Amino acid sequence: MSARPLSLRAYALGTRLFGPFARVLLQQRARRGKEERTRIGERRGEPSLGRPPGRLAWLHGASVGETLSMLPLVERLAQRGLNVLVTSGTVTSARLLDRRLPPGAFHQFVPLDVPAYVRRFLDHWAPDLVLVAESELWPNMLVEVDERGIPLVLVNARMSERSFRRWQRFGGMIEAVLSRIDLCLAQTPADADRLARLGAPRVGVAGNLKFDTPPPPADPLRVSALSGLVAGRPLWVAASTHPGEEEIAAAVHRAIAPHFPGLLTIVAPRHIVRGDEIAEIAGDFELRAAQRSKGLEPDSGVEFYVADTMGELGLFYRVAPVVFVGKSLVGDGGQNPIEPAKLGAAILHGPHVQNFADVYAALDRDGGSLAIPDAQQLANTLMRLLGDGQRLRRMARAAAATVDSFGGAVERTMAAVEPYLMQMHLEAR
Template identity: 55%
Template sequence: MPLLKLYRLATHALTPLAGPLLNWRVTQGREDPARLDERFGVATRERPPGRLIWMHGASLGETLALLPLVERFIQRGAEVLVTSGTVASAQLLCARLPAGAFHQYMPLDAPAFVDRFLDYWRPAIAIFAESELWPNMVAALRARGVPLVLANARVSRQSAERWGRFPGAARKIFGAVDLCLAQDADNAARFIGLGAPYVRVGGNLKYDVPPPPADPAALSAFKGAIGARPVWAAVSTHDGEDEQILDAHAEIAQQVPALLTVIVPRHRERGAEIAMLAQARGLSVALRSRDGDPQPDVAVYVADTVGELGLIFRSVGIIFMGKSLAAGGGQNPIEPAKLGCAVLHGPSVDNFLEVYAALGAAKAAARVNDARALARAVHYLLSDPKRMRRMGRAGAEVVEKLGGASRGIIDAVEPYIAQVAIEGR
């Protein structure tokens, strides 16, 4: 039996288990209990009249990358539905989406839920970020004649190799994509190999994402709490990195006793765990969610809240980007670079090679291989504020020059929307 047919039968048969699964995820903090119906394809708000553009990103990074497109479609008079699959992305999007756009959760990929979702929203076009393709949703869009576009499209070499083990399924799914706008030539080649029929290099939307906002009063209070203390931040840290961050703090603090180290875990629920690691080393620690702004006696400050990276990036001149000392592929450094921060990172940045290479070439970012190298780099920059500011200015210039993908993507997508309008769908 063909793999995709088996998948469809399995998801149909397992539909009765969706409720218990989602209820379990609620207990883990991975679903919003107040909006659980959306995961069954049930709308929790009215569909606006007229042309509706649907955009989808799997989680926080992918959906934020869509914001420049959202703005441009709204300027053209469209209403925009944005979906995602994580609680963190929903919370941030609800705060940052402009008027004319709104958020719903992506339904689970069961035929009944997908049909209910599409029958209600009736999108003119579906624009998915990166390579978030669910077989039942792709088939349902094709059956309804809704154009499917991959924007900011990216598929890692490892993912492409996994898809390559099932060439028939890959051709069926990627062959249903009407237009694939890849981030770069390497990704374009991988999508062509997977069977996407129309592939172009569209650039990286993440360069066009506006910097994260910061509440002025909160920013003023946070900066006031830091005062003149030397400070640096490790952002989007993952398991296995926090110990190295704390080791680096201990080494720097031997020469900089007033040092404040800010740790922003990628998953905020890890905040208490990181605080315990710091306490076990004899360090004074505070959690933003519990203790508010950092007090003078705090050495390690864990910013375990959502939507406050703008505050951190505007208050701290040195940012270490996590998921890079561990073998994770790195995190996106564009936002801190846009706000003039000097960027440090570990050796594992495969997911963002282009931007790290550009920042490195401009001497706006530096690689560190372990906790000791991280400590040396942070201490060097703290001791040379002019160098730190030069790195920050260079990074802001780099990301400014690399922007502009959203304009080209809108131009590429417009003919598909116009064709839908002509055909009256």
């Protein structure tokens, strides 16, 4: 345990003063669908479940991608006889985890980083080990965990060059935060180097857990039904799209549809609450649209299908020969291409893929994906690929082989965490 520098004390004071306003903020977020109304207390550190007896590991990830990447770790820890608490901060991740957590694991929303909320949370759950994913560096949470003497490991850690430069402006604070972490397991050597330069005392490289995450599941009967429904139609999927990319998808459809009779464009937005808005965009482009959330199917009369339902990307990836992964033409950082690659799709992406730069670089290098700079090139590339089934199949095989070759992060992470598990076992005895 180390003393709190002035920067951390100032942060703690500021967040403490924010506490009285948190209820109002949470209620406003609930009205916008960003909080679960019946579970708002969890965001104030008020548990909605009792703590089970025995040893407990707490795993935290910000949202869907981070928590799903930790599922293999959750399963391994639960198999070792630990109770596993998984926290996240978004409604979407909570709903997915409710369906996918194994026996022995359960979900709560992470408390806001207000000192009283964090203490209340830790008083109740009293974890024996804490694993935090990627870059969730909440100062009050990490300091409080450290001061209670709980081992803290940053897993699947990443630190982009942009975040590194930003944190350098707050050097004393980030060093004080990172110094509280027992072990940082970085995704890449570059991430490890940046974390070490910012002050993390023990840093190793374990790889990216997302490569070991099982692909999203899908009911085989639904896959069969959808495959039959779209059989013979040229189709592509625009996945995890952000505002602005749906207009691009609609414009691309209009541009290439004359060359591909029966063309079907499936758009799966990153935020499913935008389904109505996206259907209206299709109407603006005079496309016949249907929304899955309204119980409609992509029958022969549908040109633009809005897949605005929770947890069904695995279904659409399984029928798609080619997937454009969003937040890469409009937006910033890109979304995860590993899932469609594992499920047999060729990958297209825009230039803004900083969040998954190494993954996309490997896919591009091995021929499993293509970078496209703008809407015109997306249309041109789809024209070539949809007219060349052999090339599509080569790309899909290359994408799958690339992501398979990067596996092993779960084994390396579990090996690094093993000393902490052994210590817990000895203390239990």
